[in-house]
Amino acid sequence: MDEAAPAPRPHPSELHELIAVLLLSLVAVLTAWCGFQASQWGGNSSVAFNEASDARIDAASFESEARDARALDLAVYAQWVIAEAQGDEDLADYIEDRFSPEFAKAFTAWEADGRVEKGPFALKVYVPPGTEKSVAALADADAKFQQGIDFNDKSDRYSLMTVLFALVLFLSAIAQRGISLLASRIVLGLAGALSLIGVIALLTFPVTF
Template structure:
């Protein structure tokens, strides 16, 4: 019985070590993907910020020309609005210009804004996936320790002890191993 318990437990211990390693690799990949998405999101946010700054500069010139009564100049500037700002400007005008400006209307979405939001969401999801994978690896590592305890108790049951102590250790090891197998059956597998 002891040889059987030792053999099975040795295989289960190796399996848990393998799975812990695999989930550690999955964690590293997910963290790397999260980092990459975060860098891309930052780049897209920079693109949106630059576009917003350009639109703001052009709009400031339009406001100045309009205020000074330079209608030809205001029309010339308006023709040079970016497509995204034109949509917002038209919505602002159609709404009676009650908002603080075209930048305040929901129609104003500078290039890079949507991409930044999507990439940030992806980075957050990958980061959460990495944390989940880390926990899975930790779970397998903890189960490896449990199976090592089973190996220890089984080996101790073969020592020169009283027969009741040997049986107690072997039965305890077998029961602990069975609990480990039940727990192991609930864990996800990565091959």
């Protein structure tokens, strides 16, 4: 009985074309993945920047609230100073009863300290309403802005990878054209090396969905 004939070994050019097709398919998928990730991170960046803008608007609103409260406290305090200077204790007491809670706290501390400072407004204990919220909103705005920059940087990195893989696609396509086998292998090898570098880099990139 005749022995089975060994399967014919693929011709070098056929193997070469197979590798090129596999590389094209893999890189096409990676390019699509990079485009998707770039889009996702870009969207996250836009959201973060919008939230930072909203937080700054809130901070400005709270700061305006604090400024108005301080102006009102200052106006009332000015009347108290006048009454105190004129020795009208009844009027001074009447005005004191109408101090805002925040200013009353500072006024009490000022008197307890022997009125060493130039006025209650100089004390750290005086915090008009809206001040703390304004500071918190500004801090949130800064954090969101930095987050937006970070997301945008990640989007740019993925976009750069799409350029790299586009180059790999170009080289892989050139390798299948009517050039010498040696030149085709060199071009395909370069494409494979670039794709390997791209894959290694992608493994270090963060992913979002």
